[in-house]
Amino acid sequence: MSKPAFVERVEMTGHIVDSLLLPKVLDAILSLGGRYHVEELRLGEKQDDPTYVRIEVRAETAEALDGILGEIHAHGAVTTQAADCSFLIADVDGAFPDGFYCSTNFRTQVRLAGEWVDVEDQEMDCGIALDPEGHAARCLPMTSVRIGDRVVVGRAGLRVFPPESEIRKHDLFEFMASPVSSERPKAVSVREVASAMRRTKAAGEKILAVLGPAVVHTGGSEFVAKLVRTGYLNVLFAGNALATHDIEQAFYGTSLGVSLEHGLPTAEGHEHHLRTINSIRRLGSIRAAVESGRLTSGIMFECVKRDVPFVLCGSIRDDGPLPDVITDALVAQAEMRKHIPGTGFCLMVATTLHSIAVGNLLPGSIRVACVDINPATVTKLMDRGSTQTVGIVSDAEPFLRALVAELERI
Amino acid sequence: MSKPAFVERVEMTGHIVDSLLLPKVLDAILSLGGRYHVEELRLGEKQDDPTYVRIEVRAETAEALDGILGEIHAHGAVTTQAADCSFLIADVDGAFPDGFYCSTNFRTQVRLAGEWVDVEDQEMDCGIALDPEGHAARCLPMTSVRIGDRVVVGRAGLRVFPPESEIRKHDLFEFMASPVSSERPKAVSVREVASAMRRTKAAGEKILAVLGPAVVHTGGSEFVAKLVRTGYLNVLFAGNALATHDIEQAFYGTSLGVSLEHGLPTAEGHEHHLRTINSIRRLGSIRAAVESGRLTSGIMFECVKRDVPFVLCGSIRDDGPLPDVITDALVAQAEMRKHIPGTGFCLMVATTLHSIAVGNLLPGSIRVACVDINPATVTKLMDRGSTQTVGIVSDAEPFLRALVAELERI
Amino acid sequence: MSKPAFVERVEMTGHIVDSLLLPKVLDAILSLGGRYHVEELRLGEKQDDPTYVRIEVRAETAEALDGILGEIHAHGAVTTQAADCSFLIADVDGAFPDGFYCSTNFRTQVRLAGEWVDVEDQEMDCGIALDPEGHAARCLPMTSVRIGDRVVVGRAGLRVFPPESEIRKHDLFEFMASPVSSERPKAVSVREVASAMRRTKAAGEKILAVLGPAVVHTGGSEFVAKLVRTGYLNVLFAGNALATHDIEQAFYGTSLGVSLEHGLPTAEGHEHHLRTINSIRRLGSIRAAVESGRLTSGIMFECVKRDVPFVLCGSIRDDGPLPDVITDALVAQAEMRKHIPGTGFCLMVATTLHSIAVGNLLPGSIRVACVDINPATVTKLMDRGSTQTVGIVSDAEPFLRALVAELERI
């Protein structure tokens, strides 16, 4: 094998050994066909000290080198050559210039006039736009690009701070992060989620819930309603189904026609679903149904009563839908984004579509607990880079019942 | 128990014993607290003869009786009192009058001026609207209601023709209809689907495919492309992900960054997804990408080349999306409805969201094969009243590979 | 098609229309290529009256006719020609004579000297042996055959009483019997199981539990221990894993090394499993461990203390195993059979292997609730002819926690 001729020097600082960041970088270099030479390594002698490493990276072609540098950049490896970040002026509405920098959900900085500046509204799979004065930067979704925007290109002058997630295992969140299994002690999971919710509330941050229809089908509505009443649920993201089933329960005592009292299908029960939607459409909105005295219990009722904001996002499988449902996906995403600042904890229960959609929007710093009876849902969310997520494979109603009981203890 | 005092007489005709319709009706009466008295039963002596039954139904309250009649109506039991159907004038845009009749996906007739008339555009969970002259009727989605529409209410003057699905088992479709299992002979499933597709093509009807992203991830694009080229795929419904992964494969040889040649992640491969969408957005549309020579292979390329129409429906979990994606769910549903007339067979592969959405739109007369590696997806679709569906628990690429090979024999 | 020339007359009595038995029989005749002619049908006018039907069955070959008669026999259709049952003398140990009658798990009668006699020890997939005097009959497993046994052959002189399962829906058991889904109201399932357990106890019948290791992993041991203490668990079938994890929890506070208090892996915890088994092997038995004061809590401790019998069945994936484990499958089956008489209810939680094994042994008259977080396990059990089974898709610990709470109310 000829000696690779294209060379670049990168450096990393932090708990890069025990957080697995350095091994990941070395591994990526080899996997992508490169070679490395560790020029300097100053290991933190004790586990509190940061480690510094400088590595020479070699590849056989300029393209291969560039591919490697791009890959390891997301793990926090930055070239030693200091430079400001580059940008191009957007020439098309709704699309970035070619070569745009593609964001992660980790804290990121750009170098502007020699200063490292935090990127605002951190979100994965966006571009980064600079303000006209070049003093600030923020993540920008592709569809929000307007001609004239200054869009960051390349990796120069950018640095990423991936979480040193493996280093300090204070609680279950770190431990439960990787393998997804239903065979875990469930009381512990409940206790840890309750404790995270208490901490979030005490810190004055918001708790966001993302809920799927099985919450209602399994009989969990009353427990969610209680979370709203007791201030443990401050923003709700859901779809047409969750809201309709919840209101159907309030109107008819059924969910998709199945009695929640007896577990049995009721006469013409399958029509309750459609008649519920039709009734709310006739009234104009969920709020109107509450204010007119027609809707008097359930999750949506409590949200209206306590002024807990909710975003109901539409999908092509919706019946109706309810008048409050935002049927356009881009509008719905934009509406959800508005509620993310100030959020400290996110509880996702029994929904794949909405969990992944919300996972895409959240910055890596917000803790997430994803509860689903299907391990595949939990795995899917965690595969998408949401390392901040705890997966709990369990049943919706029993989980919510136990969670409320735990929150009520002291 | 006091003798139920509210009474109504219903009748049924057809292969109602061996199709299980009569037992279902008797069962529903008992389950809902009613009592029955079989007044007349003329059993078809041989299996080709229809059976006639007249049943007296009793319940303790008028409401209970009404509930029972509503429930058994969907199984084809019609009251013996002949009457025209009733309607109310819609008083609100986008909602039915209270008491609206809720449609099934089975063939339905309304009685207008003493004549039984077929309802057009049969679709489940809609209302039925009469034309101004009262000569015709068609299914109407809730959101399409406009003030002044004549909307059918109640069940009088309506009859439903549920499929006598159990009676004649000519092929695998009937046999495979109920229990969903991965443990079936797979070569037979492939052969039966191929044969249904050949019959559909020979009959001059359209084959509709509903495809999820795993079709591309597992390496199945080339087989779908071949179905398009050979005229076995005439309409495509999919989402942003399927189309993007397919185009990413054409541009980069990867799907979500994983090489389809080597099965390995490639350098910066995770960005290919977003860069692919951005490129198409810059070009304006998938068709523009084909016509400009930028896109030269894959499923979407073949669809453009062969003028096979496609509907790409958006969802809140989409990145981008591609410019061809319809981001509003109601617009997307309307667009899909346009392509259903003339369809004879529907092949769904590896998608839950789209399969259920399309299952909601299809009349009960269109045969469907739903292929998914997850039994839950198949079960979910079949639970929603899609009795015309064959569920095949199998892997996307190997299924498509075998299907194409089978279609090429002879 | 030439007119089928091979003819036989069969009759059926009971709630054969609304229990779906008659439709099943007609369907089977057609599916297997036969033709039928309903010669007489006396429908029960009201739902309490039994129905009688006599059907002429035709097929094109003697073999086809025989196949049809065999198939419909299991649905209760008996030929009109009265005859005593036939038998052959077993000529080999451990195998039946060719042509042996293959049992179902439904109540069955044989005709001996003109009298219909109930078959004892009803169990599916066995033969039927007559006593030497020809006065009695019982199900006999294949491996228990000894040379000289009188083994029933053919179907003449045999009648089966399949459950008229669809006819009377008093409780959830009938309703929940068919479709398996996690999306059911869970509080109702818990209430119904508790109520079945109370009725069983009140009737002086035994409650049998079949438990898998996830009961311990999820933290459910204490609830099972409570069921034993309160007399709601009278026989336990399990494997090496359940017992070992339970004892590991008593010894180390862990289950496969994971702390049940903190949910975290403990130092060298993975060795606890093997060290637990080794300790019990050194002591000689679980009972010895209790009596020596070494084992002082948990499921197995309570079973020993309350003299609740347990059968631990071995498998090839076992470590150790514990000295109480029966490593030979045939010996284990025989041991389980001993405990079935007198059983009125069976609760299966979180085990596929043991659930199916026990399902094979139980007569169709014993009610079963099968709880598993994986729908496939529940479906598999119900597919094997266990129509008496309620499937509950839920999580082990939360289910057991709620069940104990429900049993403690009043």
Next chain:
Amino acid sequence: MSKPAFVERVEMTGHIVDSLLLPKVLDAILSLGGRYHVEELRLGEKQDDPTYVRIEVRAETAEALDGILGEIHAHGAVTTQAADCSFLIADVDGAFPDGFYCSTNFRTQVRLAGEWVDVEDQEMDCGIALDPEGHAARCLPMTSVRIGDRVVVGRAGLRVFPPESEIRKHDLFEFMASPVSSERPKAVSVREVASAMRRTKAAGEKILAVLGPAVVHTGGSEFVAKLVRTGYLNVLFAGNALATHDIEQAFYGTSLGVSLEHGLPTAEGHEHHLRTINSIRRLGSIRAAVESGRLTSGIMFECVKRDVPFVLCGSIRDDGPLPDVITDALVAQAEMRKHIPGTGFCLMVATTLHSIAVGNLLPGSIRVACVDINPATVTKLMDRGSTQTVGIVSDAEPFLRALVAELERI
């Protein structure tokens, strides 16, 4: 926090950074409440050079320190104090002395008279026995212990060589090792397994297949039979079900009564299963059935014809079983162990029970491909320490069909 007072020095050598072994060790120390001080680190400058590290480990109690040392020992960290290993004389048949060393499936050495000696018959969850002369050591299952055996205790004088699995990614095996997903390019998986089988055959090593009943149900028997005929399957481990279904197919053309030609249930087909077992029992053995000309096709036929040894292991859910089935789990494990030496590759298809059982027996050096349509099976196997395993989520018949086609190319 007071300074931990219990101290020990450990060292590691090898590709310990990029194989993640060093980070795992540091992580384990922290997780278990200890502290570390890196006293010396000589990093391999280039990726081919080994790294050396010496770490001081501290804990607050002697027990905690011992727990940490035990945990990190399995990752290859050895105390710097050289000593021979210790042993105790077994005082009970079938159980180890307390304090026995618990084996991994990784290559292990013991220090005997100052020399490091390889442990033979490496297998996880065993003890290690020394020969009477103290010159050799081998893994010993718990039940095989006999009074007087010299059983290794503690960790002194033992070292483990965990695989440096992450370091060199030559083929798919390394890449596919961790996340289990059905959404992978399937043609690549097939190609890689075929290539591993070709290499194994070329190296003169054996290919072991572990097969579940779905292989037959899905129609895959003919492809397995072909693997036997072409020398690509040299040992078969399976259960009663696989063998019975295969022979049922040969006798009746059905598998559990379902026709493999038409996919439909046949008349009295459910009895075929039991009649097949009974027939073989009457003949005495599978070999007798082949030699008498009764069994003329299928997997078992080919195995007998080609003298490919098979081990059929019993379970409590077995019907019959076939006379060749080993009903005692310990005897079956012992029989399987005999066939492992000389094995170079193991293909597991569609079986959880047998896959895990065999996974327990295999040394870490044998490559395994585990194919199952259920991701949970694959995950379960890989969770049990089988890092040498590639998980492929796919359907049995299509996978085997493609594998045979791939092996036939060239």
